[in-house]
Amino acid sequence: MNRTIFVWWIRREIQLTENKPLLTLKLFNFFLYGSISILMSFFPLYFQKVGFSTVAIGMLMAGGPFVSIFANPFWGYWSDRLQNIRRILIIMLLGNLFVVQFVFQLNSLTWVFIAMLAFFLFQTPLFSQSNSLILNAIEGTPYKFGAFRLWGSLGWALMAVGAGPLIGVIGIKNLWIVYSLMLLLTLFVSSKLPQGKVEGAKKIAKGGYAKALFGNKYFLVFVILGVLISVPNSMNQTFISLYIDQLGGSVVLIGWSAFLTAIFEIPVFLLFDRFLKKRTSTMIGCLVFVSLLFVLRWILMSMATSPIQTIFIQMLHSISFGGYYYIGTTLTAQLIPVELRASGQAVYALTWGGISGIIAGIMGGWIFQELGPKTMYQVSTLIALFGVVGFAVMWQQVRKSGTHQEESQLSTGG
Numbered sequence: 001m002n003r004t005i006f007v008w009w010i011r012r013e014i015q016l017t018e019n020k021p022l023l024t025l026k027l028f029n030f031f032l033y034g035s036i037s038i039l040m041s042f043f044p045l046y047f048q049k050v051g052f053s054t055v056a057i058g059m060l061m062a063g064g065p066f067v068s069i070f071a072n073p074f075w076g077y078w079s080d081r082l083q084n085i086r087r088i089l090i091i092m093l094l095g096n097l098f099v100v101q102f103v104f105q106l107n108s109l110t111w112v113f114i115a116m117l118a119f120f121l122f123q124t125p126l127f128s129q130s131n132s133l134i135l136n137a138i139e140g141t142p143y144k145f146g147a148f149r150l151w152g153s154l155g156w157a158l159m160a161v162g163a164g165p166l167i168g169v170i171g172i173k174n175l176w177i178v179y180s181l182m183l184l185l186t187l188f189v190s191s192k193l194p195q196g197k198v199e200g201a202k203k204i205a206k207g208g209y210a211k212a213l214f215g216n217k218y219f220l221v222f223v224i225l226g227v228l229i230s231v232p233n234s235m236n237q238t239f240i241s242l243y244i245d246q247l248g249g250s251v252v253l254i255g256w257s258a259f260l261t262a263i264f265e266i267p268v269f270l271l272f273d274r275f276l277k278k279r280t281s282t283m284i285g286c287l288v289f290v291s292l293l294f295v296l297r298w299i300l301m302s303m304a305t306s307p308i309q310t311i312f313i314q315m316l317h318s319i320s321f322g323g324y325y326y327i328g329t330t331l332t333a334q335l336i337p338v339e340l341r342a343s344g345q346a347v348y349a350l351t352w353g354g355i356s357g358i359i360a361g362i363m364g365g366w367i368f369q370e371l372g373p374k375t376m377y378q379v380s381t382l383i384a385l386f387g388v389v390g391f392a393v394m395w396q397q398v399r400k401s402g403t404h405q406e407e408s409q410l411s412t413g414g
Helices: 003-016 021-048 052-082 087-105 109-122 126-137 145-170 172-190 209-214 217-248 253-265 267-273 280-301 307-335 336-354 354-372 373-401
Strands: none
Touching: 021 052, 021 145, 021 172, 021 217, 021 253, 021 336, 052 087, 052 109, 052 126, 052 217, 052 336, 052 354, 087 109, 087 126, 087 209, 126 145, 126 307, 126 336, 145 253, 145 267, 145 307, 217 253, 217 280, 217 307, 217 336, 217 354, 217 373, 253 267, 253 307, 267 307, 267 354, 280 307, 280 373, 307 336, 336 354, 354 373
């Protein structure tokens, strides 16, 4: 990490200790992302251990994206309507903790699938709503989004690598114990969060909700193209643990894989906080670059011959996914009216967990089982390439139209 960036970050952290609600927001992100990393890193391995096939695992994990199509807009709507994101987050965490107990106690594939659908109703919108809370809490302050979101990456990295040896000792079937304890810690911290209300936000006129949310053509194109980038990423996220296992890797190595995908997101977020220019054309140009890195990543994964190689390739996640995630969150906040910020972030979340996730789970599971993981990554490369071309065309159109000179109009859907 550049020394100047590091010093700047330390100064920010010292300033933030004077604002306890914002400090709590960092801790919340640490525990929230840490909890989900433990579950998502080892869920496929758990399902494999209890006897489910790769196709069945793909279907189970695809349930999350399917439910998120409804869950993200639903919870986003209530966050905007109540102007109390903290309350919505606590409700989702409680529902998450309650339902996941059934997932681990049931044995029938049908009943596990039903329980997973209920679980995803509370789990899939957590990240988008926590992002909305960050953006609302720092509205009108000198603080930047990345300084808070990086704590989520830190939690994801440390908890995943720490859980690996622990699960190796207590057994993968006791995954529910580790996850439940982490959720309880997250719930405790959530009670101290800021409410997340934006002062002075305008009320949306009756019947104008959809128009205000989807009236910006650039936002719609961005969401659609994002699906092409997220399908391969979702395939990788769902099946990377099985790929490492197939290549002879251990549970500990799976934990290290999750660690390396997240820990280097921290300098990426700090660099974007410091240097990213909030112009639409600049941000879309950056999306072209990080999408190309996704293509490189999937090519390398298709060529991997050992679990160690996959772990090092996973380090590209920090700049590819980390960059796309940061830019996408910032771009969405810029294109969507502030009073619909939670809903806008919910729609953006569908890019990574909606239709693309369903395709990734079902298609990826079939390709992995019938044609092998290398073919899955080759297909991923082709899909991501289409996304790169789409963003490149969009970038050219935005530059030609001079959109960066009209951003005050874009925020109102003009």
